[in-house]
Amino acid sequence: MKLFTACLGTETNSFSPIPTGLDLFAKTMLVRGGAHGNDPGLFALPLVCWRNHAGARGWQVVEGTAAFAMPAGTTTRAAYEALREDILGELTAALPVDAVMLSLHGAMIADGYPDAEGDLLTRIRAVVGPEVVIAAELDLHCHLTTAKVTSSDILVIFKEYPHVDVLARAEEVWTLLAGRLDGKLRPVQAMADCAMLGLYPTTREPVRGFVDRMTALEGKDGILSVSLAHGFPWGDTPEVGTRVLVVADGGQAKAQALADRLAAEFRALGRSAIPDYLGIDAALDLCRGHQRPVVLADVADNPGIGAAGDSTWILKRLLERGEGGAAIAPLYDPSSVAVAWDAGMGARIPVRIGGKYGPASGAPIDVEATVVGLARSARQPFGGATGPMGDMATLRIATHGGPVDVVVNSYRTQGFDPACFREAGCDPLTKRLLVVKSSQHFYAGFLPIAAEIHYVGAPGTGSTDFANLPLKTPTRPLWPRV
Numbered sequence: 056m057k058l059f060t061a062c063l064g065t066e067t068n069s070f071s072p073i074p075t076g077l078d079l080f081a082k083t084m085l086v087r088g089g090a091h092g093n094d095p096g097l098f099a100l101p102l103v104c105w106r107n108h109a110g111a112r113g114w115q116v117v118e119g120t121a122a123f124a125m126p127a128g129t130t131t132r133a134a135y136e137a138l139r140e141d142i143l144g145e146l147t148a149a150l151p152v153d154a155v156m157l158s159l160h161g162a163m164i165a166d167g168y169p170d171a172e173g174d175l176l177t178r179i180r181a182v183v184g185p186e187v188v189i190a191a192e193l194d195l196h197c198h199l200t201t202a203k204v205t206s207s208d209i210l211v212i213f214k215e216y217p218h219v220d221v222l223a224r225a226e227e228v229w230t231l232l233a234g235r236l237d238g239k240l241r242p243v244q245a246m247a248d249c250a251m252l253g254l255y256p257t258t259r260e261p262v263r264g265f266v267d268r269m270t271a272l273e274g275k276d277g278i279l280s281v282s283l284a285h286g287f288p289w290g291d292t293p294e295v296g297t298r299v300l301v302v303a304d305g306g307q308a309k310a311q312a313l314a315d316r317l318a319a320e321f322r323a324l325g326r327s328a329i330p331d332y333l334g335i336d337a338a339l340d341l342c343r344g345h346q347r348p349v350v351l352a353d354v355a356d357n358p359g360i361g362a363a364g365d366s367t368w369i370l371k372r373l374l375e376r377g378e379g380g381a382a383i384a385p386l387y388d389p390s391s392v393a394v395a396w397d398a399g400m401g402a403r404i405p406v407r408i409g410g411k412y413g414p415a416s417g418a419p420i421d422v423e424a425t426v427v428g429l430a431r432s433a434r435q436p437f438g439g440a441t442g443p444m445g446d447m448a449t450l451r452i453a454t455h456g457g458p459v460d461v462v463v464n465s466y467r468t469q470g471f472d473p474a475c476f477r478e479a480g481c482d483p484l485t486k487r488l489l490v491v492k493s494s495q496h497f498y499a500g501f502l503p504i505a506a507e508i509h510y511v512g513a514p515g516t517g518s519t520d521f522a523n524l525p526l527k528t529p530t531r532p533l534w535p536r537v
Contacts, residue, residue, distance in 0.1 A: 056153045056236055058109055060089075060102050061119035061142045063175060064160030066196060068361025069291035070525075071128035071516050072413045073467075077137065079124040082466075089118030097218070097440045098123045101158040101192045101225035108229050117152070119145035123160070125467060126361040135165035139175055146182055154188040154232055155179055158225075161197020161212075162287040169292040169528065173202030180206045190232045192224050199284035199298040204246050208235065210300060212282035214266050216257045217496040221438050231279055231302065242279060242302050245310035247318035249297040251534045252288040252521045253329045254354075256495045258502075261324050269317065277304040278313065283321065288521055289360060293530045297321065325534070332512030332519045335372045342378075342488040345506035350489045350497070352508070353383075355515025356416075357494045359469040362516035363387060363412035364492050367420050369513050370409065370461065373490070374420070379457015382483065383490040384475045385444055389465040395426045395448035402426045406450060408461060415516045424450035427460070428480020435478065437471035437496060444468055447479035460486070469493040472500035 062084075065075055073079075084096040089106065091099045099121055109116045120141045124130070146155065157179075163171035179189060190209035193199075195216055203210065211228045214220055234240035255262045269281040280302040286295055299318045303310035321328070332354065333341075342349040356366035364387035373381050391406050398404045403425050410419035428449030434441045445466025452459045462479045470476075470491040476483040483489055484504060491497045494517065498508065512519045522535040529536075 056114040059152045060156045062121035062158040065124035066126035066162045067164035068289040071361035073127040075127045075130040077134045080122045083125045084123040086121040104225040117149040130165035132166040157191040161193040170200045173200045176206035196287040200294040241305045243307045245314040247299045247314035249318045249322045251297040330510045338511045347506040348489045350505040350508045353492045354494045355517040358467045360517040365409040367409040367417040377454040377456025381488040382460040382486045384462035385464040387467040388463040391463045392465045427451045433478035435472045435474040449479045449481045
């Protein structure tokens with residue numbers, strides 16, 4: 056057997072001020088010929104997994120371009136078309152192949168391509184013809200579109216949010232593909248629409264129970280795989296929204312019936328599927344009287360959903376309220392990092408923090424701060440991989456209630472793990488309050504040290520007011536807009 060593998064993806068926030076061009080792919084992950092090294096990126100993990108399985112069977116693997124960009128705004132036409140043509144050219148040169156295996160995100164919107172990965176899959180199908188198996192692993196915040204489903208044979212979507220199951224889903228893709236190539240399985244796919252917008256953490260009920268029920272259905276009565284595509288509510292694309300996908304062994308009608316039933320069941324969860332997003336002051340009021348730190352997620356300024364990561368809305372209230380013993384990380388501010396490094400450890404410096412990427416980031420904050428931590432080329436773990444944070448500095452700001460530490464960094468990324476504080480010399484265990492710029496991927500890393508975890512609905516690029524997101528292109532009514 057001969058396989059072709061590749062990766063292409065990003066998560067497009069249509070309201071982000073940061074364009075997604077080739078340079079952002081190069082800074083995040085742009086690998087040719089499978090040269091992932093000893094520390095592959097999160098979306099490269101499936102490619103390495105499939106390469107290892109194929110090698111164990113003696114199958115040939117041709118590894119194409121693997122490109123992923125940190126979530127931001129619309130992908131430029133030039134960037135998408137260049138990477139797409141690279142992959143299509145590599146695939147054409149590799150023909151004939153028995154299967155194509157792709158690691159995709161599924162929420163890329165490019166200039167002129169509202170469903171970029173759907174366009175890629177459609178073009179791949181045109182290259183390989185109807186008989187070659189096309190399988191892909193998708194992020195659960197994908198836009199599960201008609202083009203993606205009809206152009207592929209096997210789609211498997213992450214089940215967990217935070218994404219702690221990337222390798223488990225890669226194994227699932229491999230099992231289904233191998234079964235298809237061995238002639239033991241005949242996968243068919245069915246999709247059903249929940250017609251919802253939202254963020255649904257799988258660490259809390261009722262979504263936790265729904266995911267467990269999905270999983271329990273697999274391996275019974277010919278059901279091979281069940282996925283919930285949460286969708287990405289900040290992607291202004293016609294097919295945005297939550298959907299269910301079922302892969303069955305033959306039995307198209309059976310797959311469709313189950314997908315329809317599960318979509319209706321999830322739709323019935325309604326508001327209970329979405330966490331409570333607290334106002335800033337209401338959240339800060341909850342952060343006293345605990346032996347361990349309380350963790351607040353700055354959901355709207357999460358770089359993982361395309362935000363700048365430099366908003367000052369929560370920091371402003373921390374300083375005004377004198378919330379001593381608080382720390383915030385990682386706040387994307389390369390210029391402040393550079394100033395801190397030039398000044399050195401222990402220096403007291405005037406610095407303008409954050410607020411540099413437009414109105415959604417709030418106003419910059421001018422303070423005097425003491426440099427209490429420095430780090431070069433720091434990294435943090437997540438999902439079996441590690442990710443860069445760039446150069447970092449911890450800036451300590453005095454307030455009437457005690458010091459507030461701000462961890463600034465030079466690489467735009469969200470906080471996945473307490474390492475986003477610790478690597479910059481800020482010990483999270485000594486704080487009573489930690490503000491993390493993340494929506495949910497921080498959860499597994501911070502749960503062991505947190506007294507409580509709360510989600511904050513501060514202003515920002517990733518507004519949690521889903522009923523009033525200024526989406527212009529959806530083609531159907533979506534709850535809670537309607």
